[in-house]
Amino acid sequence: MGKYFGTDGFRGEANVTLTADHAYKIGRFLGWYYSKKKNGEAKVVIGKDTRRSSYMFEYSLIAGLTASGADAYMLHVTTTPSVAYIARVDDFDCGIMISASHNPYYDNGIKLINSDGEKMDETTISYIEDYLDGKVELFGETWTEIPFATKEKIGRTVDYVSGRNRYIGYLISLGLYSFKGVKVGLDCANGSSWQIAKSVFDALGAKTYVINAQPNGCNINENAGSTHIENLQKFVVENGLDVGFAYDGDADRCLCVDEKGNVVTGDHILYIYGKYMHERGKLVTNTVVTTVMSNFGLYKAFDKAGIDYAKTAVGDKYVYEYMKENGCRIGGEQSGHIIFIKYASTGDGILTSLKLMEVMMAKKMPMSKLYEGLKIYPQLLVNIRVKDKTKAQNDIDVQNAVKEVEQALGDSGRILVRESGTEPLVRVMVEAETHEECEKYVYKVIDVIKEKGHEVTL
Template structure:
């Protein structure tokens, strides 16, 4: 192993075949997970693990390596097949499994993959739990007891964990929702929602058209889905549909397009849901949790309607942690990860879509009408590819540019500088009252980072 931390903000992620997604490390991970479960619950006689996957070609290889490592006494494994990440989290809790494992790299392209983990209650593992597992992996790799992947074939439980339970759960979240007469477009990103999204909305009465719902193992998120919502926007206008939903590869986020083709991201979704929940008495503690990347316009909109905004670190597990701390029930990210704690413990794109439709039906208003008064401040996000994740404060050139930017933005904007938890990227978010100014600031910081640690 390298000195890099194995776990990022959302499990383990990388390019398949390269660290950390090598056969040796994934087998070691399986071994470590089995040992970790046994150490955690010493009085338990057997352990039950559920594994799901998205549509990437590498998913089956990763599952095979994991199964080899999990080939331990008293470990039973159920294969859920291709399911969205929130479905795997739900099923882990539903079947009372001890651990849920989702093989996915979310919105990344097919060359990348990842492994996410959920405990028996459907929550993502804590940083402390991830550290425990990582130590077991290091210990195993250093030992002389390494197992060959060609050891004995692991006999897993191969019955499918029926996704019908998940679809039934989604419908139960909006029991009165009738979509008869609505035209809906779904962009499935050639991902895990491909077999489910169109059928879900059609079952509720909608005339539903699907884009990018033919996964072939290599086309997940390829110029489609939540990172390219303009496709759904154009198609909605052409089909004269009422609304479009663009999901990502593992179905944990969604972006909207209205009948005019206008695009609405996570901040807009949170604004319209929070307003409706407040009015109907469903917003606990009058609180919404967003992240440091959400637009200042969301603060203003919520302040005007009497909702408190609390910011968390980027990553839906940090949003969830803050929701629990503040005794709330709703929050999300600008990227389209939205958490409805009364129904789910992770971001869920299809659940979010249903909630939006429920609000539109109940209110009889359009998205634009519901978020009237939401004024976005100019915001620019610049990503810089980096070879290492060094402390920004320890790079004099970067520190100098950041200090100058903070002085220029005082009282009229914000600067957020952070590393991606899932990719080798430095993210620069600048927000202010002047587009030229924030572009100049972002570029100056990006250049300083590139000079220090750029690729």
């Protein structure tokens, strides 16, 4: 991770850690960089979520882009996967999504997408960060400032809502079955999906019930969407719906609720669709890609079904990279970032919900029946604040405690100890057959970390 950009863009509190000036400079750099690379006008497509600050960042980015000679195409309020789709199919130099995903409204972020609809490469990100810090070495020169475009070279803005509409059409085209007669609940988190999701489900014939689709700039993700799934659970049960889908602020993730009100997590989704592909001979490489945080029960279920799996570091970026390098067709995270690489280059919440509907319609089964065979193991994750993450993890007594837990759990559970990527924390996670076992084994390791003096005490 860089100084400003993490695995999912430059994110922070609007006008505190991420400012309008940052956005302007990012626009200035990207407009100049791509114009210079192609020796002509650059084209950049921009989307945003419903946060109050998204307009400020949109205009700041556009000012920077056009001042450097690039044309800025505005999708307006839209989803992250739609920006990735349009960047790829309409031959843009790059795409920008203004969103802080599932964060509260006062945060925001700038996500950069390359011309293939993928997350921007680390080399380009490093150039942007160097420019933000006042000096960048590129094209054989050192630049403390980059030139402005003048005369006819100054960029322009283009209203590109037609691009968003074509993305909606693309999603509709992926619907293999009519949803006629199916009662579907959608929780749009007062975010990016509020104008898109219902249009897609209505077009495919569903009887659509929508909650949290009244954004006011300050209510995105507020007791809504995939991070507050309990609201959709209640809504599905009270209204007798067949299924419900909850998105996050920029709609790149999806969680589901079955007809009984049970939560269907990203792990359930990987099991349902991975098994569906396997049964039809469509699971190329016979591998589903997960992260190390997927539930132990998912791996047990895959073993039983004869499906292989890979484990990556936490982050949909790493899932996608593994899928692309190894030719895998499906992968994702417990949180609901699911990547169907044949159809999209990023997690896409609405696409994920369509794929789950496809399995329901093809098998003529309710959602609750589709994940039978998957037992989600109890899980306990405890964070401990430490003086030095590496020293704490490498302590021989801590390692011995972890080994003892591994031996005690055998093939009926697992322990995972890892560092936080952003905070001075060590995370200890145990999955076992009972909550009591989880607690017992997590604190067996936590207690050793404390006894050895690694904990930060206030």
